[in-house]
Amino acid sequence: MLFAPLRPLIDALDKTTTDTARATVREELASALTTRVRTMVRMRFATRMFVSSTMEDTVQECLLAVWKGLPLLESKEEAALAVWLSKIVRNKVADVFRRGPVPTAATTAFARRLSELTSPSRRAAKSETMARVLEHVHELNERQREVIELAFFDGLCTAEIGTVLDISRPAAAMSLRRALIDLQAKCTSLDDPR
Secondary structure, three states: OOOOOOOOHHHHHHHHHOHHHHHHHHHHHHHHHHHHHHHHHHHHHHOEOOOOOOOHHHHHHHHHHHHHHHHHOOOOOOHHHHHHEEEEEEEEHHHHHOOOOOEEOOOOOHHHHHOOOHHHHHHHHHHHHHHHHHHHHHHHHHHHHHHHHHHHHHOOOOOHHHHOOOOHHHHHHHHHHHHHHHHHHHHHHHHOOO
16 A cells, blocks of 8 residues: 555544544644655646746645545545545646646656665665656556556555546456556667667
8 A cells, every 4th residue: 555544544534533643643643644645736737847946836735635534535435535635636736737838847746755865876766766656657548547546546446546537446456457557668769779
């Protein structure tokens, strides 16, 4: 699983009776949600080769929608929560791109991810590889990019991807497989300049 489960924190929030314990659980849940949503939004901006000042605003919009809808969430399953969260992020990010042009910038969204690497040369190599992969993800068609985002940025399994895209699990698995084959072909075509 890409992210830590949120359901135990939500259940603890429902079961906690004292105000101080409830505040502590609420802080833990807010931190987990913020980390997860920020990563999901950042990755979606990066695959479109955009880094924008509106990215943090988009994260905040997503978090507001999540907190507003959390009490209404009926399912007790982690998978349903992941699908619901993914839909919110997808819709909010799509709204940003529908509003008009978003400032283009270099793909520096992964600088924080690479900071844990110790060697500067290794960090530079990883950064270059990440930038190339993101560029190729950007070149995929919309459906393939969406499947890649759901699988690797949101951490959804093929059944959950099928639920989000309103297709069967086998169709979601096939879409993901085709997207990965196309992405691999794009990535290897630059490595082998014949």
